[in-house]
Amino acid sequence: MDWQHVSFDWNQARAFLATVEEGSLSAAGRALGLTQPTLGRQVTALEQALGIVLFERVGRSLELTASGVELLEHVRAMRDAANRISLTASGQSQTIEGTVCVTASDLFSVHVLPPVLRRLQELAPRLNIDVVAANEIRDLQRREADIAIRHVRPEQPELIARLVTEMKAYFYASSSYLDRRGRPATKGDLTSHEFIGLGDVERMIGYMEEFGLPLTRQNFRVNSENGIFAWELVQQGFGIAPMPTIIADRTESVERLLPDMEPFVIPVWLTTHRELHSSRRIRLVYDILAEHLSGDMRDGAAL
Numbered sequence: 098m099d100w101q102h103v104s105f106d107w108n109q110a111r112a113f114l115a116t117v118e119e120g121s122l123s124a125a126g127r128a129l130g131l132t133q134p135t136l137g138r139q140v141t142a143l144e145q146a147l148g149i150v151l152f153e154r155v156g157r158s159l160e161l162t163a164s165g166v167e168l169l170e171h172v173r174a175m176r177d178a179a180n181r182i183s184l185t186a187s188g189q190s191q192t193i194e195g196t197v198c199v200t201a202s203d204l205f206s207v208h209v210l211p212p213v214l215r216r217l218q219e220l221a222p223r224l225n226i227d228v229v230a231a232n233e234i235r236d237l238q239r240r241e242a243d244i245a246i247r248h249v250r251p252e253q254p255e256l257i258a259r260l261v262t263e264m265k266a267y268f269y270a271s272s273s274y275l276d277r278r279g280r281p282a283t284k285g286d287l288t289s290h291e292f293i294g295l296g297d298v299e300r301m302i303g304y305m306e307e308f309g310l311p312l313t314r315q316n317f318r319v320n321s322e323n324g325i326f327a328w329e330l331v332q333q334g335f336g337i338a339p340m341p342t343i344i345a346d347r348t349e350s351v352e353r354l355l356p357d358m359e360p361f362v363i364p365v366w367l368t369t370h371r372e373l374h375s376s377r378r379i380r381l382v383y384d385i386l387a388e389h390l391s392g393d394m395r396d397g398a399a400l
Contacts, residue, residue, distance in 0.1 A: 106146065107175065112139035113151060114172045117161065194223035197382045201246035204324035206230035208344045213389045217382060224378055232296065232322060243379050244386065245368045258368045261390040264341040266361040268354040274334040281354055284310060291336035293327050294320025308361070365390055 115125035116136070126136040144151050151165035161169065201210060206228055214226055229242055245251075251258050268287065281287050287310060294301060294317040305312045319335050321327045331338045332350050339361055345351055367387055373379045 106143070107179070109139045109143035109146070110172045110175060112136050113143055113165075114169070114176060116140060116152070116159065117165075117169060121159065193221045193378045193381055195378055196225040196227055197244065197379055198227040198229060198242045199244045199246070199382065199386070200229035200231060200242040202232050202248075202324060203230045204328065204344060205246060207325060208347075209390075213386055216385055216389070220385070221378070221381060224381070226382070232324065243369060243373055244383055246386070246390075247366045247368055248363055250364070250366050251368050255371055256368050257371055258366050259387060260364055261367045261387050262365045264343060264363040264365060266339045266341045266363055267345070267356065267358065268337050269331060269340050269345045269348075269351045270337040270354060271332050271334045271351050273350075274331075274336065275352060277334070280352075284355060284358060287337065287354070288312060288316070290316070291318055292316045293330050293336045293338040295324060295327050295338060296320075296322045 112125065112129070112131075115129050116122055119125040119128050122137050122140070123133045125131075126133045129136065131139075140151065147168075149164040149168075150162050151168065152159040153162055154160075199210070207230065210228060214228075217224060217226060250260070270290075278290060279286075281290065292312065298314065298317045298320050301317070302312050302314070319330055321330070327338060328340065328344070328348075330336070331340070332348060337354065341363060342353075342360075345353065367383065367390065369379060369383055
């Protein structure tokens with residue numbers, strides 16, 4: 098191999114890729130922690146090194162040239178290879194210290210994770226846990242998190258997924274709301290009540306229809322993608338919402354509706370990357386999460 102001609106600068110390639118994916122030099126600079134002039138110089142240096150033009154300025158925006166489009170696929174492959182190198186290196190770490198990033202929904206993070214974190218602090222006092230409490234699914238392959246707690250099974254073959262438990266959920270409403278609107282005695286009675294939307298209302302309506310509950314957009318007068326806020330609305334009497342028993346049954350101001358009705362079943366998947374699973378610190382967090390979620394959480398004892 099002619100090593101003298103292998104002089105590609107990854108920092109310049111990364112600047113180019115970030116500019117494409119973030120949409121502008123200023124946004125890419127913020128994402129990489131660089132000033133816009135510095136990022137611009139890196140992109141220009143890459144163009145000079147390759148002898149091609151990567152971007153054309155159209156008005157106030159940048160557009161990829163044909164050469165830029167052709168190069169983009171290869172730079173993305175470089176990015177993915179760099180991620181795999183990082184994953185492999187992290188997987189070889191055998192010290193129970195450093196940082197492990199765990200992502201879960203906002204409600205799950207607030208109501209379920211604190212006892213696990215307390216246990217981890219006892220077992221590994223030098224370990225730092227970074228919790229990403231977000232309802233968007235984070236990309237484990239791109240190192241947006243080390244471990245994810247999800248309610249859908251991941252499809253990527255590079256990920257390890259374990260079904261640790263299945264939570265039961267029912268409809269709940271505050272006592273103040275039920276005193277005002279009446280307590281439904283049958284599933285059919287629910288169609289005349291107000292519901293709190295949890296994110297995608299149309300998707301929620303479709304799920305309720307499969308459950309035998311024909312709701313419409315008129316039933317959802319308030320909606321929020323933030324689960325914590327939506328649950329607060331339920332407690333303050335704005336309407337009804339489904340909620341796992343492990344969260345709702347510890348909230349004194351709400352009542353479970355139709356307790357004899359068939360519950361919703363919410364799977365809980367614990368997911369990590371195959372190569373990260375060989376890291377002692379990530380394996381420790383993974384195992385403690387699995388033990389907690391599959392054991393105590395099933396009957397609410399963990400809370």
